[in-house]
Amino acid sequence: MKETIAAVSTAYGEGGIGIVRISGDAAEQILTDIFVPAFDVPGKEGHKTQRKNTVGENRKLIYGTVTDPKTGEKIDEALAVFMKGPATYTREDIVEINCHGSVISLRKTLALVLSMGARPAENGEFTKRAFINGRLDLSQAEAVIDIIKAKTDKGFGIAMDQLSGKYSKEISDIRNRIKDILVQIAVNIDYPDEDIEEIMYEDLKKSVSQIGDMIGILIDSANTGRIIKEGLDVVIVGRPNVGKSSLLNALLRESRAIVTEIPGTTRDTIEETISLKGIPVKITDTAGIHYTDDHIERIGIKKSKSASEKADLIIFMLDASQRLTDEDREIMEAIIGKKTIVLINKTDLEKKLETDEIKKTLSSCRLIETSLLSGEGLSEIEEEIEKLVYGGHVKQQNSLLVTNARHETLLKEAARALLDAEKMISNGGALEFIEVDIKRSYDFLGEITGETVSDDIIEEVFSRFCLGK
Numbered sequence: 001m002k003e004t005i006a007a008v009s010t011a012y013g014e015g016g017i018g019i020v021r022i023s024g025d026a027a028e029q030i031l032t033d034i035f036v037p038a039f040d041v042p043g044k045e046g047h048k049t050q051r052k053n054t055v056g057e058n059r060k061l062i063y064g065t066v067t068d069p070k071t072g073e074k075i076d077e078a079l080a081v082f083m084k085g086p087a088t089y090t091r092e093d094i095v096e097i098n099c100h101g102s103v104i105s106l107r108k109t110l111a112l113v114l115s116m117g118a119r120p121a122e123n124g125e126f127t128k129r130a131f132i133n134g135r136l137d138l139s140q141a142e143a144v145i146d147i148i149k150a151k152t153d154k155g156f157g158i159a160m161d162q163l164s165g166k167y168s169k170e171i172s173d174i175r176n177r178i179k180d181i182l183v184q185i186a187v188n189i190d191y192p193d194e195d196i197e198e199i200m201y202e203d204l205k206k207s208v209s210q211i212g213d214m215i216g217i218l219i220d221s222a223n224t225g226r227i228i229k230e231g232l233d234v235v236i237v238g239r240p241n242v243g244k245s246s247l248l249n250a251l252l253r254e255s256r257a258i259v260t261e262i263p264g265t266t267r268d269t270i271e272e273t274i275s276l277k278g279i280p281v282k283i284t285d286t287a288g289i290h291y292t293d294d295h296i297e298r299i300g301i302k303k304s305k306s307a308s309e310k311a312d313l314i315i316f317m318l319d320a321s322q323r324l325t326d327e328d329r330e331i332m333e334a335i336i337g338k339k340t341i342v343l344i345n346k347t348d349l350e351k352k353l354e355t356d357e358i359k360k361t362l363s364s365c366r367l368i369e370t371s372l373l374s375g376e377g378l379s380e381i382e383e384e385i386e387k388l389v390y391g392g393h394v395k396q397q398n399s400l401l402v403t404n405a406r407h408e409t410l411l412k413e414a415a416r417a418l419l420d421a422e423k424m425i426s427n428g429g430a431l432e433f434i435e436v437d438i439k440r441s442y443d444f445l446g447e448i449t450g451e452t453v454s455d456d457i458i459e460e461v462f463s464r465f466c467l468g469k
């Protein structure tokens, strides 16, 4: 018999309710032992009804008190439900006790449950049981972590899709195609003289390359997927007074950073996270980069430079009302080759800035004109950031995005194995060798859904969960 596990499944802290969850064969017995139902349930207008609360009735929420059977101590007033397996999250019997959301009540209730024979659940153990008992595949289980940790609506939506099995289906569709090829190959190896359709190497190559393309599309989506999950790191750089802090405030739509007409206002980096069209974006405002003897300012400038080195995207700001300075040029040189949006700000003033040199040096970068005083150009910046995240492709409502680094690695391995197979086919290699490579690809994909995964990986995946999930 499997051990019965228990944990507090809600976040610790003050809350309206908090839930202790129990899963396993002993769940029902434990509930019966520690829960005293209220026999009279108040009905309409305070009349007592005759309905009796029965502990252990399947899927019925009962009202009563969590009570220590040894001492008779009443721990908390609560609602409890027993859910008979296998139609449950873990496919085992589950009990949930809704206590008051008090750390004391939850701790005491859990301690009581544990004293009755359950053991503390490990991180992610409920979901792990759901996986082991076949309710979820591994990628669906991983989606549960992503749902809990989602930072934006979009990240949440992708994780929900993954949980629903949409993503697993795509992977198993690809796997089935590979399986068809493997069957064909096996038949040809086993019955070379029989009257079975010879595998034409040309056809074989075509099918393998088609599958490779399908995997390639998923791999291509991983960059976007990762950003939507983990966020885009944007750093605003420029010399003093060009309007960097004004831009941070405008994007945040609040006056977060101090803005003054005095150059050198911002001395330290300031970080804030926003949701930009569903994409979590971490924006860093930096100290204006210029030559200075001021010790504190120099430290700030050093920080600006190191922040921009790590950034996914740089917004390089210039002042439209002034000619290009050597300081501007120095910054420009430093960011060549990085993903950059050039922002020509203060276009409400008389224009003195010549853009030819900028366009030449940062030739692949988009130039946007703004006046943060009037808010002009702001939506263009937001659109450009969104476009960069989606890699310039038109985002499709229903296209799958790979958001999980483990999956990305496996997809790449699978694609590589197929490429090896293709090479082998081109060289007219033996079917046995081709089969090995194609089978490797099949197994890598199986690791995504957990069909061919090792115990170590399973341990690792679930260790990333929080307690009680």
Ligand SMILES: Nc1nc2c(ncn2[C@@H]2O[C@H](COP(=O)(O)OP(=O)(O)OP(=O)(O)O)[C@@H](O)[C@H]2O)c(=O)[nH]1
Residues within 6 Å of the ligand: 238, 239, 240, 241, 242, 243, 244, 245, 246, 247, 258, 259, 260, 261, 262, 263, 264, 265, 266, 267, 286, 287, 288, 289, 345, 346, 347, 348, 349, 370, 371, 372, 373, 374
């Ligand atoms: N006319 C005009 N003034 C602007 C515009 N954007 C910002 N400013 C003004 O420019 C000055 C400097 O703005 P900040 O946002 O503090 O500039 P900064 O780049 O953060 O400056 P440091 O922190 O000193 O590096 C302030 O007086 C702003 O009001 C604009 O589009 N047009």
Ligand SMILES: [Mg+2]
Residues within 6 Å of the ligand: 244, 245, 246, 257, 258, 265, 266, 285, 286, 288
């Ligand atoms: Mg500033």
